[in-house]
Amino acid sequence: MSRLIIISNRVSAPKESHSGAQGGLAVALQAAIREFGGIWFGWSGETVDHFTGHIHFQRAQGVTTATLDLEEQDIEEYYNGYANRTLWPLFHYRIDLAEYERGFAGGYKRVNERFADTLRPLVEKDDVLWVQDYHMFPLGQELRDRGCKNRIGFFLHIPWPPSRLLATLPEAEALVETMFAYDLVGFHTKEWLDSFRHYATHELGAEEEGDALTFKGRTLRLIVAPIGIDTKEFVEGANGPKARLALRNMRDSAVGRDMIVGVDRLDYSKGLEERFHGYERFLSEHPEERKEVFMLQIAPPSRGAVESYQKIRTKLEGLSGQINGAYADVDWVPIRYVNRGYPRDVLAGIYRAARIGLVTPLRDGMNLVAKEYVAAQDPEDPGVLILSRFAGAAAQLKEAVLVNPFSADEVSDAIMQALRMDLGERKRRWRAMMDNIEQEDVVWWRKLFTDALMGTDGSTPIPADNDIAAA
Numbered sequence: 001m002s003r004l005i006i007i008s009n010r011v012s013a014p015k016e017s018h019s020g021a022q023g024g025l026a027v028a029l030q031a032a033i034r035e036f037g038g039i040w041f042g043w044s045g046e047t048v049d050h051f052t053g054h055i056h057f058q059r060a061q062g063v064t065t066a067t068l069d070l071e072e073q074d075i076e077e078y079y080n081g082y083a084n085r086t087l088w089p090l091f092h093y094r095i096d097l098a099e100y101e102r103g104f105a106g107g108y109k110r111v112n113e114r115f116a117d118t119l120r121p122l123v124e125k126d127d128v129l130w131v132q133d134y135h136m137f138p139l140g141q142e143l144r145d146r147g148c149k150n151r152i153g154f155f156l157h158i159p160w161p162p163s164r165l166l167a168t169l170p171e172a173e174a175l176v177e178t179m180f181a182y183d184l185v186g187f188h189t190k191e192w193l194d195s196f197r198h199y200a201t202h203e204l205g206a207e208e209e210g211d212a213l214t215f216k217g218r219t220l221r222l223i224v225a226p227i228g229i230d231t232k233e234f235v236e237g238a239n240g241p242k243a244r245l246a247l248r249n250m251r252d253s254a255v256g257r258d259m260i261v262g263v264d265r266l267d268y269s270k271g272l273e274e275r276f277h278g279y280e281r282f283l284s285e286h287p288e289e290r291k292e293v294f295m296l297q298i299a300p301p302s303r304g305a306v307e308s309y310q311k312i313r314t315k316l317e318g319l320s321g322q323i324n325g326a327y328a329d330v331d332w333v334p335i336r337y338v339n340r341g342y343p344r345d346v347l348a349g350i351y352r353a354a355r356i357g358l359v360t361p362l363r364d365g366m367n368l369v370a371k372e373y374v375a376a377q378d379p380e381d382p383g384v385l386i387l388s389r390f391a392g393a394a395a396q397l398k399e400a401v402l403v404n405p406f407s408a409d410e411v412s413d414a415i416m417q418a419l420r421m422d423l424g425e426r427k428r429r430w431r432a433m434m435d436n437i438e439q440e441d442v443v444w445w446r447k448l449f450t451d452a453l454m455g456t457d458g459s460t461p462i463p464a465d466n467d468i469a470a471a
């Protein structure tokens with residue numbers, strides 16, 4: 001059996017006590033490494049004065065991780081720069097925030113070269129490689145340039161932008177061309193896949209045949225593989241002692257009011273500003289509801305070295321203060337705005353205590369919080385998920401109350417609709433969403449991708465030697 005090598009910017013080694021501290025993705029990728037043998041390779045999260053290429057190997061609970069330290073300048077140009085100031089905003093349709101700097105592009109290339117140089121000697125003949133996310137677009141090509149003929153797959157966790165937006169990136173053509181070094185490329189939704197295919201065929205001139213694209217002699221297969229959560233583990237956690245304690249504490253502090261919950265990294269793509277405006281519209285249009293509800297927004301800070309993240313943080317502090325100042329009374333505050341993160345099993349109790357899960361990103365690859373909110377509900381008295389049409393999750397969770405997050409009126413109406421929804425309708429919608437969340441969980445996602453990559457899914461096999469010389 002082939003070994004599986006997973007490569008991603010962040011690497012998660014298994015933790016001693018599980019207790020909801022690790023994400024479903026980390027757990028699923030660790031399980032894949034256990035099943036196939038292999039390595040999880042990436043950045044250690046540490047910085048050093050001079051890059052040495054020294055690999056830290058670690059083995060825990062049957063999973064080997066191999067990580068590298070990077071230089072301060074690498075982090076500045078590759079992670080804070082090209083990944084989070086160029087690609088992230090562009091791929092979330094925010095070309096107004098995207099910064100196109102040669103220095104960032106150069107640092108991104110250098111770090112991908114460093115990953116390739118260090119990884120290449122670890123790769124054995126029959127290994128299969130799986131690269132994760134936008135930090136590593138060119139890694140496949142860098143490995144091919146170093147003679148790597150193995151099967152390599154790539155999965156994108158964020159949206160793929162429409163061609164007209166992507167065309168604003170100076171390196172767009174070169175970047176898409178490097179994607180042809182992969183044998184299989186996966187997206188969360190058909191929309192992101194179609195956007196990629198459109199660019200490859202219309203701007204690059206790739207040839208399309210079924211689910212495959214060919215360019216300069218290399219054939220690439222495309223797949224839609226929406227990521228799920230570790231549903232079984234999450235539901236168990238939601239019924240466990242930490243979640244029950246969190247549920248009790250939340251209910252006590254709600255004093256009979258309906259809670260609306262939001263849980264998001266503090267990121268402009270999550271639509272928090274627009275969400276607050278939508279909630280404010282609800283308060284202003286429904287004065288009779290004011291003391292009947294409150295919103296809990298959990299927003300752990302993220303990517304704090306990047307200016308656009310500092311700005312959104314300042315903006316949200318001002319806006320939550322403004323709304324609270326305008327509407328609060330001595331015995332009620334409309335928004336509880338919390339800038340810290342919580343372990344997943346505590347979140348499960350908080351989700352369960354909430355009558356409404358308000359998940360309104362302006363654009364999101366998937367959004368796992370939406371799925372976790374549903375999975376945490378009491379089947380006999382489930383809450384209502386209000387979900388942005390522009391989250392990848394909306395393609396699967398069609399029975400959520402779907403909204404346009406840019407419209408304060410729609411968000412306000414959806415809150416009212418959710419509060420008035422009777423138990424029968426809440427149960428019907430919840431069951432339909434839960435069926436999907438149970439069937440298409442993270443293990444299903446991982447298998448869908450690795451089966452396609454390894455050719456064990458009954459599809460046309462990827463040729464063992466996919467004209468690598470021509471790449």
Ligand SMILES: O=P(O)(O)OC[C@H]1O[C@H](O[C@H]2O[C@H](CO)[C@@H](O)[C@H](O)[C@H]2O)[C@H](O)[C@@H](O)[C@@H]1O
Nearest residue numbers: 010025133157158227302303364365366367368
């Ligand atoms: O590593 P960070 O810079 O701290 O960012 C955290 C992760 O954010 C992104 O998550 C995405 O992947 C999720 C799972 O597929 C998906 O549900 C969500 O819509 C995406 O935004 C990013 O893609 C990861 O690489 C980051 O680690």
Ligand SMILES: O=c1ccn([C@@H]2O[C@H](COP(=O)(O)OP(=O)(O)O)[C@@H](O)[C@H]2O)c(=O)[nH]1
Nearest residue numbers: 023263265300340341342343344367368369
């Ligand atoms: O305080 C928090 C906030 C978020 N999360 C987790 O972070 C993940 C966020 O994933 P999502 O796909 O919603 O968005 P991303 O942050 O990856 O863009 C979810 O599993 C959340 O449970 C967490 O563990 N603690």
